[in-house]
Amino acid sequence: MTEPVHVIGMGLGPTDLTAFHLALIDRASVLVGGKRHLSYFEDTTAVKKEISSPVSEVLDFIEARMADGLLVVLASGDPLFFGIGKTLIARLGPDKVIIHPNVTTMAAAFARLKLPWQDAAWVSLHGRDNMSALATAMNDRDLVCVLTDPENDPWIIKKQVDTHDYAWRMWVLENLGASEEKISSMDEHADPDQVFAQPNVVVLQKGERAAPSGPLRLGTPDNRFVHEKGLITKAPVRVLSLAALELASDNILWDLGAGSGSVGIEASLFLPDGFVYAVEKNQRRVEQIKANAERFNVKNISVILAELPDGLANLPAPDRVFIGGSGKNLGRVLDMAATVLKPLGRIVVNTVLLETLHLAVSVLEAKGFGVSLTQAQVSTSRNMPWGRRMEALNPVWIIAGEKRKD
Template sequence: MVYVVGMGARGKEGLSLLALRRVEEAEVLIGGSRHLALFPEHPGEKVPVKGPMEALLDLAEARVRAGRRVVFLASGDPLFYGIGKRVLERFPDAEVHPAPTAFQEAFARLGLPWDGARLFSFHGRPLGGGLLELALSPLSVVYTDPENTPARIARALLEMGAGGFRAHVAERLGEEGERVRSFARLEEVAEEAFAEPNVLILQAQAPLPPRLGFFPDELFERRLPKRGLITKREVRLLALGLLALPPDGILWDVGAGTGSVGIEAARLAPWGWVYAVERNPESWPHIEENARRFGVHNLTLVRGEAPGALEGLPPPHGVFVGGSGGELEGILAKSLEALRPGGRLVVAALTLENLGAAYASLRRTGLPLEGIQVQASRLVPTGPYRRLEAQNPTVLLAVRKEEGCGSTSSA
């Protein structure tokens, strides 16, 4: 039989009687060195966690076949970013005994209720879209690691203009050198060093930012004087609605220009990823700067010309074609082939030639075709007066790949 026993900040004194009995009756203990050290008198085999998890699971399976009882010792709740998931995949009948997690202990030390808190882990994970979710949360707790430290997370939030948080950092909970500190400003956290392991708690002290930025065009860094290298604000809003990305959706932003559509999409799909495909080297630094400026960490710049640059990208839930460089037919064919069933493709056509080519290609797919002409006017000053200035009209063409549909050719 296999058991998974969580160890809290109180060590073995915090174990339930049943969990303690499981450990005492075990013939094999598998765990981190600090957990094994809590049972110096235990007569069983002790296996420290080192190397690949798969090797430990193989060892446990061999011991179970030999009729021995195996206990995995873990931190806190083994099913909350712990080894419990991997153990249960191999041993579905394993018995799990959770202990309070590090974040529960941290809230207890601070005397803060944590109902309503959002839970994040950047332990061994990229910041990705989780950073935006953090910025949108009134109360959150973050599992950190030696790379994604509280200081690095604080700096990333400050870079995206989300500095309105009070912070608490709990270090080495339940261990020698335990310390819990509070900071009125993220700037203080950004300059501090913290002992490992630690958790970060953030409390919003200022209004939270919107999920859909609908940012003015002027906020994007772009190549000037060529003003056409940005998908205008009004067009972006409608295009994002037509794309209907799920929160974990993958978007190909083809002919990304400044990256404006991809950046807004990355904010709407924080658990997904955006691939901004752009052939012009002059645009690359602007896409990267705009991603940094708007706090987007779930975007990859793909330097190359489509359709060739689309090879090897993950199948998308949505494709936005804002520029084609004369390769529209090939881009549409490749995009529709790779698009997931139920996914959407949207083309922004500014010229009659592109409109005609896109319309003909998409009609040949046999998929239901939707089209919207966007013709907006903006209020501009004229001396002491105000007038409406028309923007260049854009036509958005959209198709949805039907469920159960395989590759769809536009040729």
């Protein structure tokens, strides 16, 4: 019976191999790997095959030589992390392949920089046109690790960094695990003639604060608010939501599940004689609301840390209510808000979930509200190194309910 192919992740190099890995390599009849990996085992008696283009020929060789004895494939890092493991499983079948994982380039890069990376995004530009994935990762995450190649090198990535709305720290890690390993930081003073050794990997860390703020206005750009991983009512939807609220200058507005506070803070523009009560259950986001209020010098806002509907009983009766988030408690929150809302007051709910849409409409209509619906489907431009592309935002339902006179 033909023995399965063993695919061994090299980690950063031979020192990351265990005694078990080394025993497999020593017993191999056929050894397949990149030129650098094979050079570590020149003394073995195995037949050696270098992985080169086209990969289909290497796969043909592996399939033909499996019957010759133990066949071992040496792979970079972890074979199933942007490695050859997936390709071999697809070609030979899962029963014919055994994967031996090891340290990934991503794990090693963050270890070198002493950065926790459980929330990081990984983007591979190695042999692929994937700049749109990099742009998306930079918009959504605070940490990004990028696998490069000679064409998609650190300078290409820096062009993307330089056109982004946030300030980023950028590191290039060359030859990880080798004696010539080098780590450098790229900033505005980087030598434009610098050439980086291959292989290298880039790590990006988003600045703690958003880009310098401009004045508060209708449709204030998202990047002028401090917010968490894109958790903000996007500017076009914010404009539509504020229009649906039909604010009067002296209104009391409840901003419930306030997140970064962008809706309530922008609503303050229309409330010179009114007031905003922002209720949010997450302490970090409460601090973000306060930071945004300070940034835009908004004085007519109070921030309450509470899980809805807690925190509402002691607030002044509202003229307007905006609900951007309340989770599983939406029904109770709507019931309380609708009960204390002043006559002819308005409640606006934003949601991307059909279940929430149904619940909000059902509760409001049951309480005698006149209800109207708007679905917003917006695409915004994203800068690319050579131009712009359009990126669709999640469709959002804007549910507006008006309380009839008693």
